[in-house]
Amino acid sequence: MNEADEREIRRTLASYTGLWVRHEMDAWGELFTEDSDFITHRGIWWTSRQENVAGHKDVPGSVLDQKENYSQEVVSIQGVTPEVALVHTAWDWPGHRLPGAETPEDRRGLITLVLVRQPTGAWLIRAAHNTRKNGLHDFAATDG
Template sequence: MNTTDEQHIRDLIAATTELWIAHDMPGWGRHFTEDADFVSHAGQWWTSRHDNVEGHLDIPDSVVPQKRNYVQRVESIAEVAAGVALVHTRWDWPDHRSPGSEAQDRAGIISYVVVRRDDRWRIRAAHNTRIS
């Protein structure tokens, strides 16, 4: 994988992180393929961009402002075939508070399969695993 592709993938992850924090889920979803799979940390499995976005819109209003505490960083990028890469990120979400619960420091790992389509890198699949 050349350094330009690697930088574009890093930019993709940075963009989706910023859109996640802003809770711009339609904007976030545009970085996924139409047939994207997403497995959430809670075990939901969405099999389209539409369902993925809709599923991520369904969070309590009290959680949205807490997203400003969320960070995600790329840990590794590996080319698995021409135009296909496996990306692992780590995320941290300190002081996350679900309704009726005490604040928790949450963390996890997301495995992404990203593909180059129409001269853009997009997320084809993601699996989010909570580790805290």
């Protein structure tokens, strides 16, 4: 993985986060391949860009109002081949309140992404798996 590729991937993921926070889901969806897979933190598996975008558009207004508190940072970028990258990000959403919940909660998690270089040189997301950290496990445990 050369520095230019890493910069482009970081730029793509910065766009991903900004578009998600602003809930610009059609533009966010353009960062994914048409045949992309997305597994949500709840275990829902969408198998196309269209399903992914539609699923992410279906959000209660009270949750949309909280998106400004969401942040995400790239933790690692690894080249698998010159055209494929494995990326991990960590996200944080403090004060998240589900509709009807009495108290907010601080949410955190990890996303594993597979990005593929397009003929144009752009990197698009082919697969993403979002895992919510529930506070019961520190990701460093050795119990398998």
